[in-house]
Amino acid sequence: MATLPLGQSTQYPDQYDPSLLFPIPRIENRKKLSIKENQALPFVGVDIWNAFELSWLNKKGKPQIALAEFQIPADSPNMIESKSFKLYLNSLNSARFEDENEVKERLITDLSAVAGSKITTRLNPTEAISKKGMQEMGGILMDRLDIEVDPSLPADPNLLGVNESFGPIEQCLVSHLLKSNCPVTGQPDWASVQIRYQGRPILEEGLLRYLIGFRQLGEFHEHCVETIFTDIKRQCKPEKLSVYARYTRRGGLDINPFRTDHNSPWPENIRHARQ
Numbered sequence: 377m378a379t380l381p382l383g384q385s386t387q388y389p390d391q392y393d394p395s396l397l398f399p400i401p402r403i404e405n406r407k408k409l410s411i412k413e414n415q416a417l418p419f420v421g422v423d424i425w426n427a428f429e430l431s432w433l434n435k436k437g438k439p440q441i442a443l444a445e446f447q448i449p450a451d452s453p454n455m456i457e458s459k460s461f462k463l464y465l466n467s468l469n470s471a472r473f474e475d476e477n478e479v480k481e482r483l484i485t486d487l488s489a490v491a492g493s494k495i496t497t498r499l500n501p502t503e504a505i506s507k508k509g510m511q512e513m514g515g516i517l518m519d520r521l522d523i524e525v526d527p528s529l530p531a532d533p534n535l536l537g538v539n540e541s542f543g544p545i546e547q548c549l550v551s552h553l554l555k556s557n558c559p560v561t562g563q564p565d566w567a568s569v570q571i572r573y574q575g576r577p578i579l580e581e582g583l584l585r586y587l588i589g590f591r592q593l594g595e596f597h598e599h600c601v602e603t604i605f606t607d608i609k610r611q612c613k614p615e616k617l618s619v620y621a622r623y624t625r626r627g628g629l630d631i632n633p634f635r636t637d638h639n640s641p642w643p644e645n646i647r648h649a650r651q
Contacts, residue, residue: 389463392471394486396464399454405599409606419605421450421635423598424645429628430465430499432479433472442476442499444483445645450635452493455598459560462627511646513570513622515548518584531589531603536611538576544615548572549580551587552650554621559594567597567623568648569604572640575614583608597623601633609637616640624650 389396403413411417425446432440448456464486473479480499487495554567569587571578586607590600605619618636620643630651634643 389467390470391467393467394464394489396460396467397486397490398457398460399490399492400457400596401454402450402452402598405595405602409603411606417451418609419450419602419635419637421633422642423448423450423455424632424634424643425461426625426630426632426645426647426651427461427465427628428625429462430468432468433470435472435474437472439469440476440479441502442479443502443505445498445500446483446487447496447642448487448491449493449495450598450633452491452495454490454492455596456487456490457560458558458627458629458631462629465628505647508646510649510651512648513550513568513620515550515570515572516580518549518551518580518587519553521581521584523581523584525585525588527588527591529589530592531586531607533586533607533611535582535586535589536608537579537582538612539579540576542577544575545577546572546574547577549578549583551584553584554587554590554600556590556597556600557592557594559596562594563626565597565623565626566650567600567621568650569601569619569621570643571604571608572616572618572620573608573612573614574616575612578608578612578614597621597631598633601635605635605637622648622651 427444430442430444434440476499483497549571552568554569556565601619601621609617616638618640620634622632623630
């Protein structure tokens with residue numbers, strides 16, 4: 377076959393290999409946000425990963441499948457690079473395990489070691505996930521705004537502001553127009569983002585223009601959400617703030633970071649239409 381200009385083939389492992397997992401220190405991006413190492417974080421949160429291509433062998437050699445949910449705490453020292461995560465999960469395909477609990481414990485051990493903090497996981501049968509269905513983010517959809525915007529301009533925090541004529545309110549704003557690019561492969565990453573806050577009303581047109589400015593940014597999902605959180609907190613000064621993004625699936629994985637500065641419940645892990 378003629379060589380296709382579509383990238384290079386990837387050698388997938390045929391034996392279980394936890395060394396495939398690659399850590400990315402969170403502090404590197406946080407330094408750009410003026411968050412110093414060993415400094416208390418301005419948020420708490422979690423990265424919710426969903427894996428749709430998990431398989432292993434039982435004692436008799438029969439393949440087993442499950443959908444997996446992983447929760448990696450935002451205060452862990454490291455993220456896990458997504459392609460290395462995919463390769464690691466694929467390395468389980470030919471590994472034999474006593475039962476599902478052994479698989480779960482192996483996942484927790486390996487991923488916690490790389491993240492530098494204890495992660496949690498849940499293995500679900502496909503039937504359980506299908507019963508949950510799909511649900512879009514609740515809130516005021518900013519995409520309804522008929523604005524003029526230059527999508528080539530980078531995200532500018534100075535676009536963010538509040539209406540000083542009003543006192544504090546509680547509001548939830550949503551956009552499906554968040555897009556960034558993988559800093560490793562350059563591939564586009566698409567997401568919906570939900571911003572809950574208590575404070576003076578945030579100017580929606582400026583916020584939407586700001587979010588559209590991520591279209592040319594090469595950055596990891598987790599870093600994008602932390603940047604959005606930090607910029608809104610500094611520019612708009614809400615009393616309370618939560619930012620939650622759900623990214624579309626790529627390589628059998630989706631990543632859904634959540635950051636908050638108060639005792640907000642973790643969001644439910646429910647798929648959206650684009651996931």
